[in-house]
Amino acid sequence: MRFVLALLAVVLTLVGYADAEEVRAGRVAVPVVKIEKGEACVAPTAEMRRDHMKMLLHQRDRTLRQGVRESRFSLKSCVDCHASRETGSVLGKDGFCSSCHAYASVSLDCFECHTPLRQTRAASAPR
């Protein structure tokens, strides 16, 4: 009897866990991280995840105020690599920037002014 109860408990727990997983996957939009171009970013992934906004902030002031136009940390370069192949944009439902920002619930103001579209024509053509 005790063995049957234990078995039942284990089975129920497993079923419950699987259910919770399913619910979680269905309810929350998991970010879509699809890298379209290039092998590696300008810094290791962990650093990019945590600090990309600092890099952009630093670069934007140097570019605007001093006229230093390095492509390494420029928003234009981000978009050129990370824009979706289908839409050519980093925004939209599966957009590289917007899907992650929606998941983390962080507002994304860059593209109120900057264009979210990739500029290089060769890369935007479907391959």
Added chain:
Amino acid sequence: MSPDRRQFLGWGAAAAAGTALAPVIRLIELAQARSPQEAASALQRWGLLIDITKCADCDECVTACHEENGVASLGRPATDAQWIRKVGLRDKRTGYAQTLPLMCQHCEHPPCVDVCPTGASFKRDDGIVLVDKHTCIGCRYCVMACPYGARSFVHEAVSGQKADVPRGKGTVESCTLCVHRVDRGETPACVEACSRDGGKAMAFGDLNDATSEIHRRLKREPSGQIRADLALNTGVRYQGL
């Protein structure tokens, strides 16, 4: 004793000559085109010289500017952004009419920078007056302060911006002297269009560079500033006014 002393003086002279020459060499270096890694320098001052007698009755400069910078008209003249416009002048007695392009005059002492409460309106080291839209709060003090009416407020959400020219609702904007083109070593879009399709009335260059065409012409020919009485020392100069 004597040769030693002479030698010492020789070294001194050599050192003095070296120190005196170093900045000259540096100046020559900076006269070359700037690399993308290099900051804008105060040794340069970008400006325009516009010969009104050649200014044709066209609006090529306006079209080219708005095309280059992605400034699209929404069909609402009261609120549409305007980076450059054609102004007509008419002598009431003689009826003599002139027309000239008017845009941000890129003053050395810009009133728009003086009044900005957040420091968003600023002058770059090479004399180009810009708006940092990251810090602009849209108060429009600068729009009021500018004696040339050169600045516009963006009233509506913008889409379809150019990659080099971010524009957004709630900020102030004006002629940037096509700073993205200047940084690439090109001339502003209005100047290019005027030389190609217009009256060849506009010249762009470094006001500080003694070898530039604009410097030579300003030195030899009569020219003037609009509202010179304000002593703003504008970067945009006019001839035949």
